[in-house]
Amino acid sequence: AYDIDEKKMKRRFLQVQRDVHPDGFGRKSKTEQQCADLQSSLLNKAFQTLRDPLSRAKYLLSLNHLSLAEHEGLSDPHLLMEVMEIREALEEASSQHEVDNIKTENDQRIAETVQRLSDAFRSHDLEIAKKLTAQLQYWMNIKNVIRD
Numbered sequence: 001a002y003d004i005d006e007k008k009m010k011r012r013f014l015q016v017q018r019d020v021h022p023d024g025f026g027r028k029s030k031t032e033q034q035c036a037d038l039q040s041s042l043l044n045k046a047f048q049t050l051r052d053p054l055s056r057a058k059y060l061l062s063l064n065h066l067s068l069a070e071h072e073g074l075s076d077p078h079l080l081m082e083v084m085e086i087r088e089a090l091e092e093a094s095s096q097h098e099v100d101n102i103k104t105e106n107d108q109r110i111a112e113t114v115q116r117l118s119d120a121f122r123s124h125d126l127e128i129a130k131k132l133t134a135q136l137q138y139w140m141n142i143k144n145v146i147r148d
Contacts (some may be wrong), residue, residue, distance in 0.1 A: 002060060002121035002129075004050060015049045040116040054140050057121075063069050064126050068134055076131075088147060103146045110139045134135045 018024070020043060025036040049055045061067060088101065093099045113136045120129040 002056065002118050004056070006051060009047070009050060011029075013043065017043055031143060052135050053117070054133070055128065057129065057136060061126065061130055061133060066126055066130055066147055068130065068137065076134075079135060081137065083142070086142055087145070090142075099146060103143075106139055106142050109145065110136065113139060 017040065020036055020039040021034060022036045022040055025033045028036075049059050058068065086106065089102055090099065093102065113132055117129055117132045117136065118128075120132055
């Protein structure tokens with residue numbers, strides 16, 4: 001399922017991480033230490049994947065043998081135009097207040113897209129989920145541009 005309880009997931013992650021962390025295997029055999037290293041690494045990767053809405057969506061799509069191509073979303077002229085307008089507004093922003101407004105609007109787009117993704121995965125509409133994941137990728141790219 002796409003929806004997760006982040007607090008519960010983090011609590012469980014920390015519990016399991018305590019059990020498999022390599023520091024707890026210092027007096028064990030080399031093989032056990034290597035296994036602990038691998039388990040800890042895999043657990044960290046899983047946690048990072050699941051906590052991020054975009055990577056979680058991509059992962060769920062991959063479980064259904066779907067992936068996003070580099071050009072995904074480029075066939076939606078409305079989306080492309082919106083992204084270009086937002087980027088232009090960012091470039092032309094002359095104050096932090098203007099950037100903050102763009103960030104707030106983008107955060108709303110992200111939240112709306114995540115909610116729609118949740119609905120799509122819940123109803124097993126993978127084609128819609130794939131399109132929304134491409135959209136979310138654009139919104140997250142804008143978020144990264146604003147942050148940097």
